[in-house]
Amino acid sequence: MNTTPSKTTTPSTTTPPAGTTDPAEGSADAVTEEATAQDSLVKDPATDSPAKDPAPKDTTGTPSDAADSGTAPDDLAGQSDDDDDDALEPDPFDEARHGVGAGAAAVVSAALGVVALTGAWTGRVAAERETLIGQIQTSGGGSAAQQISEIYGDAWHTTALVNGVFAVLALLVGVFVLVRPAFGAPSERPQPTWVRAVALAGVALGVLGVLISAGMYFDLFVSLPTAGVPAGG
Numbered sequence: 001m002n003t004t005p006s007k008t009t010t011p012s013t014t015t016p017p018a019g020t021t022d023p024a025e026g027s028a029d030a031v032t033e034e035a036t037a038q039d040s041l042v043k044d045p046a047t048d049s050p051a052k053d054p055a056p057k058d059t060t061g062t063p064s065d066a067a068d069s070g071t072a073p074d075d076l077a078g079q080s081d082d083d084d085d086d087a088l089e090p091d092p093f094d095e096a097r098h099g100v101g102a103g104a105a106a107v108v109s110a111a112l113g114v115v116a117l118t119g120a121w122t123g124r125v126a127a128e129r130e131t132l133i134g135q136i137q138t139s140g141g142g143s144a145a146q147q148i149s150e151i152y153g154d155a156w157h158t159t160a161l162v163n164g165v166f167a168v169l170a171l172l173v174g175v176f177v178l179v180r181p182a183f184g185a186p187s188e189r190p191q192p193t194w195v196r197a198v199a200l201a202g203v204a205l206g207v208l209g210v211l212i213s214a215g216m217y218f219d220l221f222v223s224l225p226t227a228g229v230p231a232g233g
Contacts, residue, residue: 099191099192099195102177102180102191102192102195102199103192103194103195103198105173105176105177105199106173106174106177106195106196106198106199106202107198108173108202109170109171109173109174109177109198109199109201109202109203109205109206110170110174110198110199110201110202110205111170111202112166112167112169112170112173112202112205112206113166113167113170113171113174113201113202113203113204113205113206113208113209114205115163115166115170116163116164116166116167116170116205116206116209116210116212116213117163117167117205117208117209117212119159119163120162120163120166122162123158123159123162123163124159126158126159126161126162127155127156127158127159128155129158130154130155130158131151131152131154131155133150133154134147134149134150134151134152134154134155135150135151137150138150138151143227144227145226145227148224148225148226148227149224152224152225153224156216156224157216157217159216160213160214160216160217161213161217163209163212163213163216164209164210164213164214164217166209167205167206167207167208167209167210167212167213168206168210169206170202170203170205170206170209171202171203171206171207171209171210172206173199173202174199174200174201174202174203174206175203177195177196177199177202178196178199178200178203
């Protein structure tokens, strides 16, 4: 009978020889290298090239600044277009002020023409003055023809002269309004039609008033009355 105790075998824990690697460690390293290779092969969809870490950029050149600089010229262009449109549109206040002076002058011309035809209070006052002067001059005695000329004739001629002055003024103002656009600084807009019409009416009344006044002053329409010769006895 063998009394020697039996020996138990234990797994070998000896270090593997130099130049050899542990199979477990080799598999782990292989998995790590494969994952790294897959990460490096990830491509950017936009450039179809391996993705790279973006390089650090200057804080002054951010994409938002680039976008703002790109839209700024468009905004300025839009503002300039709006300003051009506003400049092309006529200003209602300028339209209202255009032709105001010429219109007022045309109305004055027509009014002076009417006064020249109907007579003014200045003409009546001047006629009464001449009548008074004639009465004073003939109060000491005088012939009938002298009394007619001093009292009636001078007053008649004075009225015609005053009316003629108003007629000439109406004619001059009306002609000035009509010929004004041909002189001075040229205007971008033509003279309003109503201004020309009123000025033309003033010219017509002035011409008519001049003709009537001249006929009255030179006794062309109605002559002065004459005194009858007294019958001899």
